[in-house]
Amino acid sequence: MARLTLQASRATAVTLEGRELAYFGGCGYLGLAHHPRVVEALTVGLARYGVSSGAARETTGNAAPHEQLELELARRLDVGASLLLPEGYTANFAAAQVLAGDHDLALIDEHSHASLFDAASAARLDVRSFPHGDLSSLRTLCSAARGRRIVIASDTVFPSLGHIAPLRELAFCAEDAQAALWLDDCHGLGVIGAHGLGALEHANLKGGRVVLTATLSKALGCYGGFLAADSAWIERARATAQAYLGTTPIPPALAAAACVALELAFDQVELIGRLRANTALVRAGFERLELPVPDDDLPVFAFALESRARMDAVFADLCARGILAPLIRYPGGPAQGNFRIVVSAAHSLEELEHLLDALRSSLRGNP
Numbered sequence: 526m527a528r529l530t531l532q533a534s535r536a537t538a539v540t541l542e543g544r545e546l547a548y549f550g551g552c553g554y555l556g557l558a559h560h561p562r563v564v565e566a567l568t569v570g571l572a573r574y575g576v577s578s579g580a581a582r583e584t585t586g587n588a589a590p591h592e593q594l595e596l597e598l599a600r601r602l603d604v605g606a607s608l609l610l611p612e613g614y615t616a617n618f619a620a621a622q623v624l625a626g627d628h629d630l631a632l633i634d635e636h637s638h639a640s641l642f643d644a645a646s647a648a649r650l651d652v653r654s655f656p657h658g659d660l661s662s663l664r665t666l667c668s669a670a671r672g673r674r675i676v677i678a679s680d681t682v683f684p685s686l687g688h689i690a691p692l693r694e695l696a697f698c699a700e701d702a703q704a705a706l707w708l709d710d711c712h713g714l715g716v717i718g719a720h721g722l723g724a725l726e727h728a729n730l731k732g733g734r735v736v737l738t739a740t741l742s743k744a745l746g747c748y749g750g751f752l753a754a755d756s757a758w759i760e761r762a763r764a765t766a767q768a769y770l771g772t773t774p775i776p777p778a779l780a781a782a783a784c785v786a787l788e789l790a791f792d793q794v795e796l797i798g799r800l801r802a803n804t805a806l807v808r809a810g811f812e813r814l815e816l817p818v819p820d821d822d823l824p825v826f827a828f829a830l831e832s833r834a835r836m837d838a839v840f841a842d843l844c845a846r847g848i849l850a851p852l853i854r855y856p857g858g859p860a861q862g863n864f865r866i867v868v869s870a871a872h873s874l875e876e877l878e879h880l881l882d883a884l885r886s887s888l889r890g891n892p
């Protein structure tokens with residue numbers, strides 16, 4: 526599939542081949558990547574710290590914004606501590622490296638992100654997958670592994686499948702099996718939970734068993750990853766995780782920008798409220814068009830049509846109408862690809878209505 530090359534982007538529009546198109550892709554659920562206050566914090570930070578941290582945190586690469594961001598993340602998520610990693614992918618490597626210190630078996634939901642499998646294998650955990658969301662298979666696997674030190678792992682939100690993992694039930698399974706629970710909240714942070722604080726808030730999870738990994742690159746509109754867990758566990762990660770010890774952290778300026786993004790996302794209900802209102806509007810529009818909608822209230826609308834040829838025709842027609850509705854192939858998704866239409870808090874009512882009108886015309890015009 527041809528790779529798209531963007532020449533510029535705004536919160537809800539991109540420039541592609543010299544044309545500006547309304548944008549309904551990516552994972553910027555709160556529209557923060559272009560927020561003037563986030564951009565300003567980055568600019569001020571660049572002037573103060575330069576572009577790169579230039580060294581690992583435990584040597585000379587640590588700066589005040591890194592520590593401030595970790596404190597802010599821990600405070601808002603109501604966990605003991607957090608630790609920044611260069612990305613969500615590396616955060617999963619760090620999590621697995623620490624977990625492998627006192628566990629030997631990882632049971633991972635089969636549809637979890639590749640980084641969980643890669644990380645667990647690289648940390649030499651014995652890796653088995655369990656059928657997606659199938660708690661009874663998970664319990665059977667846990668019983669068969671009695672005596673072993675188990676980690677249960679899953680993404681918290683499966684946006685392309687349209688649902689949230691059964692988080693409380695996973696926590697009960699982990700409790701019963703005396704297992705650690707490793708949750709990847711990359712798509713949950715800024716989206717689920719009463720205040721958008723992610724999986725921990727959504728399922729009211731607390732306590733020493735849970736290790737959370739997440740990204741700053743999606744809803745928060747910045748870049749980087751982090752671990753969140755109890756303080757003693759994060760101290761161990763700081764002391765032992767090679768993915769932390771041997772990597773350059775995100776630029777301090779980016780950490781400063783992420784602190785502002787956290788404030789915008791969570792100090793007021795406005796952005797989360799707008800994301801939810803926009804999601805509800807598009808959901809109602811999809812139902813009218815008889816297109817599939819997610820089971821849970823998620824801002825990602827993923828669907829395939831009967832044939833690749835029809836999807837190509839609808840994609841081209843939408844582009845001609847001024848809309849970029851991504852047609853993607855992603856590991857684990859349908860072989861022929863699928864549309865992945867994403868709503869953000871930054872979309873205006875007019876933009877959402879334009880999307881729904883254009884979709885109606887394109888689907889009718891390309892039967």
Ligand SMILES: Cc1ncc(COP(=O)(O)O)c(C=O)c1O
Binds near residue numbers: 615712740
């Ligand atoms: C569920 C999940 N985990 C981890 C990652 C990796 O995060 P990052 O892009 O910050 O490396 C992604 C990114 O797409 C993801 O969707």
